Amino acid sequence: MIFPDIAPLELLGTMIAFVITVLILLYAFGDNPAFRITIHIFIGVAAGYAGGVAWHSIIRPYLIEPLSGQSLSPVSPFDLTLRLVLVMLLLTKLSSRTAFLGNPVSAYLVGIGAASAIGGAIKGTIFSLAGGSGGVVTANTIQLLFGENISNAPLIGLRLIFTGIMLLGTISTLMFFHFSAKSIPNQTPVRHRLVTILAWIGEGFIAITFGVLFAGVYIASLDAIIERLNFLWSVIKTFFFG
Amino acid sequence: MPDIDMDVPSESEDEDSDWLKELSGDDPSPDGELPAEESSGQVSDPQSSQDAPAELPAPDDSGVPDWMIDGDATEAPQAETQSDEENDPPDWLNSIREAENQSQAEEELSAAQGPEESDGDWLERIRDSEQERLASEDPGEQEDENFIARIQSMEASEESSDGEDKEQPSADLLADDETAQSEDDEGPDWLSGLLVAPPTPPPEDVPEEEDLVWEDPVPASDDSGSTEEIPTQNGDQDLADIPIESESPATPEEAGFVDTGSLPSWLADMKRTGSLDDAVLSSEPASFAGEDEPAAQADGLADLELTPGDLPDWITEKSTDDEVDEEILAEEETSDEPPAEIEETETKDIASADMPKWLYGMRPIESPYAPVEGGAGVEETVGPLAGLLDVLPAEPEIVQFGKPPVYSMNLEVSNSQQQNAELFEQIISADSQSLKSKTKALALTQGALRWAIAGLIFVSLLVPVLSESTSMPLPTAIPPEEILIFQSLIKDLDQEDTVLVAFEYQPGMSGEMHAAASAVFDHLLLQGAQLVLVSTQPTGPALADIFLDQTQAAQHRYVAEKSYRDLGYFSGGNTALLNLALNPRLALPMTVTVEETDLNAWDMPPLQSINLISDFSMLIVITDDPETARNWIEQVQPSLGDTPLTMVLSAQAEPLVRPYFQSDPKKINGYVSGLLGGAYYESSIGRDHVRTARLYWNSYSTGLGVTVFIIFMGSLAETVSYLLSRRKRSSSKAQL
Numbered sequence: 001m002i003f004p005d006i007a008p009l010e011l012l013g014t015m016i017a018f019v020i021t022v023l024i025l026l027y028a029f030g031d032n033p034a035f036r037i038t039i040h041i042f043i044g045v046a047a048g049y050a051g052g053v054a055w056h057s058i059i060r061p062y063l064i065e066p067l068s069g070q071s072l073s074p075v076s077p078f079d080l081t082l083r084l085v086l087v088m089l090l091l092t093k094l095s096s097r098t099a100f101l102g103n104p105v106s107a108y109l110v111g112i113g114a115a116s117a118i119g120g121a122i123k124g125t126i127f128s129l130a131g132g133s134g135g136v137v138t139a140n141t142i143q144l145l146f147g148e149n150i151s152n153a154p155l156i157g158l159r160l161i162f163t164g165i166m167l168l169g170t171i172s173t174l175m176f177f178h179f180s181a182k183s184i185p186n187q188t189p190v191r192h193r194l195v196t197i198l199a200w201i202g203e204g205f206i207a208i209t210f211g212v213l214f215a216g217v218y219i220a221s222l223d224a225i226i227e228r229l230n231f232l233w234s235v236i237k238t239f240f241f242g
Numbered sequence: 243m244p245d246i247d248m249d250v251p252s253e254s255e256d257e258d259s260d261w262l263k264e265l266s267g268d269d270p271s272p273d274g275e276l277p278a279e280e281s282s283g284q285v286s287d288p289q290s291s292q293d294a295p296a297e298l299p300a301p302d303d304s305g306v307p308d309w310m311i312d313g314d315a316t317e318a319p320q321a322e323t324q325s326d327e328e329n330d331p332p333d334w335l336n337s338i339r340e341a342e343n344q345s346q347a348e349e350e351l352s353a354a355q356g357p358e359e360s361d362g363d364w365l366e367r368i369r370d371s372e373q374e375r376l377a378s379e380d381p382g383e384q385e386d387e388n389f390i391a392r393i394q395s396m397e398a399s400e401e402s403s404d405g406e407d408k409e410q411p412s413a414d415l416l417a418d419d420e421t422a423q424s425e426d427d428e429g430p431d432w433l434s435g436l437l438v439a440p441p442t443p444p445p446e447d448v449p450e451e452e453d454l455v456w457e458d459p460v461p462a463s464d465d466s467g468s469t470e471e472i473p474t475q476n477g478d479q480d481l482a483d484i485p486i487e488s489e490s491p492a493t494p495e496e497a498g499f500v501d502t503g504s505l506p507s508w509l510a511d512m513k514r515t516g517s518l519d520d521a522v523l524s525s526e527p528a529s530f531a532g533e534d535e536p537a538a539q540a541d542g543l544a545d546l547e548l549t550p551g552d553l554p555d556w557i558t559e560k561s562t563d564d565e566v567d568e569e570i571l572a573e574e575e576t577s578d579e580p581p582a583e584i585e586e587t588e589t590k591d592i593a594s595a596d597m598p599k600w601l602y603g604m605r606p607i608e609s610p611y612a613p614v615e616g617g618a619g620v621e622e623t624v625g626p627l628a629g630l631l632d633v634l635p636a637e638p639e640i641v642q643f644g645k646p647p648v649y650s651m652n653l654e655v656s657n658s659q660q661q662n663a664e665l666f667e668q669i670i671s672a673d674s675q676s677l678k679s680k681t682k683a684l685a686l687t688q689g690a691l692r693w694a695i696a697g698l699i700f701v702s703l704l705v706p707v708l709s710e711s712t713s714m715p716l717p718t719a720i721p722p723e724e725i726l727i728f729q730s731l732i733k734d735l736d737q738e739d740t741v742l743v744a745f746e747y748q749p750g751m752s753g754e755m756h757a758a759a760s761a762v763f764d765h766l767l768l769q770g771a772q773l774v775l776v777s778t779q780p781t782g783p784a785l786a787d788i789f790l791d792q793t794q795a796a797q798h799r800y801v802a803e804k805s806y807r808d809l810g811y812f813s814g815g816n817t818a819l820l821n822l823a824l825n826p827r828l829a830l831p832m833t834v835t836v837e838e839t840d841l842n843a844w845d846m847p848p849l850q851s852i853n854l855i856s857d858f859s860m861l862i863v864i865t866d867d868p869e870t871a872r873n874w875i876e877q878v879q880p881s882l883g884d885t886p887l888t889m890v891l892s893a894q895a896e897p898l899v900r901p902y903f904q905s906d907p908k909k910i911n912g913y914v915s916g917l918l919g920g921a922y923y924e925s926s927i928g929r930d931h932v933r934t935a936r937l938y939w940n941s942y943s944t945g946l947g948v949t950v951f952i953i954f955m956g957s958l959a960e961t962v963s964y965l966l967s968r969r970k971r972s973s974s975k976a977q978l
Contacts, residue, residue, distance in 0.1 A: 028696065046781075053780040057811040061831055070840075109817075116816045120876025128905045209897070216894040216916075218949070220754055220866070222703075223893070223917045226941040227753025229707045 018235045021228055063087065172202030173209075342392040343369065346399070695952055702948040706940035714943040716936060721922040724903055728912030729765070729926060731860060731886050737770030739859030740848040744874065745775060745782040745789070746865035751892055752785060753938075758914050759864055759890040760793040760934040761923035767798040771859065772848035773806035776830065778818060778870075783810050797931055807832075807843060816873055823855045823881035856883040866892035871899045875909045886911035893917070917942050 006014075023038040063083060066075040090105045092098040175198035181189035191199070347365065622633040655663070706714075721729070735741065747755045766773070775786045786808065794801040809830045812818050821829040832843030843849055851857060861882060863874045871889055879887050887909070891899055893916030902909035914923055920935040 049784075050780040053783070053811050054813070057780075058813055061833070112817050113815060116820045116877060120816065120820075120873070120880075124876035124880060124909065125872065128907070128909055129901050212897045213894070216892075216897055219893040219916055219918075219946070220751060222942065222945050222949070223754035223757060223938065224750060226703055226707070226938045226945065227756070229703055229941070230937060233707050 014235060018232065021232060025228070168201065169205040172198045172200075173205050174202065175199045176202035176206060339372070339392060342396055345396065698948055698952065699945060702944040703941045706944055709940075711940050712936060714940045716921045716925040716939060717918070718925060721926050722919075724900075724910075724913045724915075725919055725922050725926070726912075728762070728888050728914055729923070731888060731912055732762070732765050732769055732771075735766070735769040735771045735859055738772075739769075740772045740774055740852060740857075741766060741860045741862060742774050742776060742855075742858040743786075744861070744863045744865075745777045745786040746779060746863060746867065746870045746874075747785065747892065748779075748866055749781055749785060751866040752788070754892055754917060755864060755866060755890065756789055756793055757917045757934045757938050758892070758920040758923075759789065761920055761927060761929070762862070762890055762914055763790070763794050764797065764929060765923070765927050766862075767794060767800055773800075774848060774852075774858070775806060775808040776822075777811050778813070778815065780811050783808055793934060807846075807849060809843070816877055819873055819877035823878040826852065826855050855881050856885050858882075858885055861885055861887045862890065863887070864890040866895055868895040868898035871895060872902075875902050879909055889913040891915045891919075 020038050020041070023034040026032055027035045066080050067084070086105050086108075090102050092101040093106070175195055178191070178195055178199065181191045183189050190196075343365065620632060622628050622630050627633045720726075775783065777783055777786065790801045790806070796802075800806065809832050812822070812830055814821065818829065827844050830844075832849075833840045834843045834846060835841070836846075844852065855861075855878060861874075861878065863871060865871050865874075871891065874889075875887065888911055889899065891913050896913070896915035899910065899913065903911075903913060914920060917935055917938055921939055924933075924935045
């Protein structure tokens with residue numbers, strides 16, 4: 001076994017990473033204690049690291065240093081007092097008897113988060129994506145598909161076709177989730193025929209979407225396992241083959 | 243039982259029965275004719291075989307005695323009497339007479355109803371008349387007559403008496419009593435003879451039961467007490483001097499009377515006069531077998547016992563006929579025809595009335611208390627009425643002399659119901675039964691197939707890694723639009739531009755992200771841009787360090803010297819991004835230590851010119867989560883202005899983020915997605931030292947190819963299987 005010329009701490013980290021990687025890959029043969037131990041270690045390490053980061057990145061610079069006067073950023077006393085009070089009220093959530101005291105703070109956090117999320121969704125997603133559905137297929141895309149020498153007329157026509165397909169896909173996908181039906185006495189409620197046809201088309205688009213999503217997840221996983229295999233091989237090659 | 247009219251005779255003196263008139267004035271016929279109103283089945287005339295009864299004294303003109311007319315139940319209806327044809331009444335008759343007087347007195351006292359004065363008066367009259375008669379007339383004949391009548395009266399009185407524990411007399415006796423009551427307003431002749439009978443003593447003068455003798459007054463053994471004076475004289479003899487035989491008499495049938503527990507007055511008189519033997523009275527009647535005779539009454543009759551030889555024959559014959567009549571009555575319940583035997587009996591013994599046939603038909607047909615056919619009636623066997631015939635049985639709900647029946651709780655199911663139940667059970671059980679599934683075979687097949695696929699993929703990935711082959715060329719086609727734009731934007735950067743880079747991916751996806759972002763950062767660093775690192779995840783700063791150290795440190799001293807500014811982690815999610823977009827200095831306070839001096843990082847390069855988020859030259863978000871990308875787009879992008887927002891995405895996030903790139907106006911100016919994007923970028927910039935994507939490309943290509951092959955083969959197999967199964971189904975349907 002050949003030890004590379006690297007720092008011992010880095011070498012130890014590498015060895016630990018190698019062992020943990022092997023233990024995780026043993027899950028391919030089923031659940032086993034080694035895998036369980038590794039998972040527990042990972043969870044513990046992640047939690048500890050997150051706590052340390054939270055202290056160094058949030059609590060100390062935003063609360064401790066202003067209170068101690070070591071903060072380089074000017075903080076007004078009111079702002080500092082408000083921070084302190086809100087933090088203390090939020091800490092009351094630890095006990096069920098005093099949890100009610102932290103309800104205003106929780107409500108404040110939830111309310112602001114909901115407001116920012118709703119505002120961003122409306123402005124940044126709904127309006128922009130709805131307006132951009134028609135312009136999904138650009139001229140460049142068509143030129144890429146059919147060549148750059150395509151004339152304007154076919155170009156416009158193709159854009160229209162592809163735009164129509166995109167629009168049909170969008171509408172049919174939304175109609176797939178439309179379950180309103182007219183009630184008929186002594187009969188099972190049935191949707192309108194047009195709605196049923198569009199829903200059937202939308203079901204196809206949804207299936208294609210799910211397939212694409214699955215492909216992306218599979219590719220990401222494939223890249224991850226490739227990287228791990230390369231790591232293992234590199235370690236083996238380093239320690240055993242020099 | 244035939245319907246018996248139990249009408250109580252009225253108290254009118256004019257309603258004396260005819261027989262009483264006959265007894266009072268005329269010589270009775272040898273057969274002892276009975277009144278025509280007598281119902282059938284009545285007690286045969288005890289004197290039917292006897293001589294004509296002696297003439298009885300004329301009845302009192304005052305009419306029927308009160309004890310006959312009184313409607314109370316305690317008042318004993320007078321039985322039909324007939325003149326006795328015997329000439330010489332024996333001593334026992336006298337004793338019976340006395341006993342009768344005593345019993346009558348006791349009845350009156352027990353009932354305590356009716357006018358006592360009248361009862362007392364008539365008793366006195368009876369005693370007086372009796373005494374007179376005895377003194378003037380032949381006592382024998384009159385006593386015989388009186389004896390017969392008194393026996394009948396005694397029986398009748400026993401029937402209707404209440405408050406005494408007595409058996410009901412038979413229907414014939416009741417019928418006779420009714421008939422007798424409805425006739426002859428003058429009263430029986432024998433009653434006139436009883437008027438001279440001595441009065442009964444008061445109850446308080448009654449001696450003890452043990453000391454009871456025939457000459458003593460009748461003891462008040464029951465509650466009823468006679469207030470009348472008991473006669474002490476029987477003619478010239480004192481009743482006390484008249485010996486009473488203590489010998490037990492013969493059977494009640496021989497004795498010829500039914501002891502009801504109290505002596506009639508005439509018996510009492512007879513007792514006093516000494517004509518009544520105690521043996522006669524002490525005999526227990528057969529019809530009352532099993533009855534708990536009051537001890538006092540039995541003791542009271544001890545002095546009046548009659549010997550079998552003392553009783554005349556007609557008495558025994560009478561009791562026999564009574565039994566026959568009872569049997570005949572029992573038979574009549576099932577037939578509407580009047581029993582001929584009774585008719586014969588009537589014609590033979592007494593002149594009975596012809597009961598119309600309609601009367602026979604009026605009896606209840608389905609009477610629950612009908613006597614047993616062929617028998618003399620249902621004899622009560624239990625209870626206080628044991629021994630009596632044709633007794634109304636106690637309601638089973640009230641009196642239960644036996645163990646109540648146990649009803650079965652089993653459900654009675656017919657055959658058809660059983661069949662239906664079995665059929666229903668089969669239907670239900672069929673639904674609950676689970677079909678045998680071929681799990682074992684299927685598990686083996688799926689397990690083997692799973693291992694085969696996994697092995698194939700591992701081999702396809704491991705072989706290129708182990709071989710470190712780079713035979714697979716990187717994509718050389720024109721990169722996608724998003725990559726081209728991304729490249730152009732980076733090309734427009736110069737060395738004074740500050741680029742904000744957000745590391746927002748998970749440690750597990752670092753391999754892909756390294757492959758996708760390495761070429762970009764290489765290009766970015768080649769352009770001389772200043773990097774400012776941020777992260778909304780705790781692991782972001784660490785990942786950033788590792789990425790730059792592993793992919794860029796070797797090629798760029800900027801990274802090796804860590805000249806970039808790492809603002810670290812800031813929490814708050816969307817709110818933190820919005821805060822960053824509005825006021826980055828406030829959102830990301832930072833101090834750096836320079837020569838042991840803490841300085842504000844925002845006052846140092848490259849942040850000294852950054853006041854707003856739009857002051858950055860470019861914003862690059864490296865993420866594997868589409869949600870994170872969307873948050874940056876929604877919260878920060880509106881504040882960027884002309885600053886382009888670009889992303890390095892994972893392959894799994896790219897489908898959901900691409901619409902933001904394709905929107906108009908674009909939310910994302912450009913992006914690089916996954917290993918393919920990284921390969922494209924590496925291929926486009928043409929830098930050989932950047933080989934991250936190159937290193938993974940062979941494995942990526944073979945692995946992806948094998949995966950496509952497996953998917954294709956699997957789809958093909960499923961399609962063939964579906965077609966074959968459908969052909970089988972169609973063929974099976976065609977065969978059917």
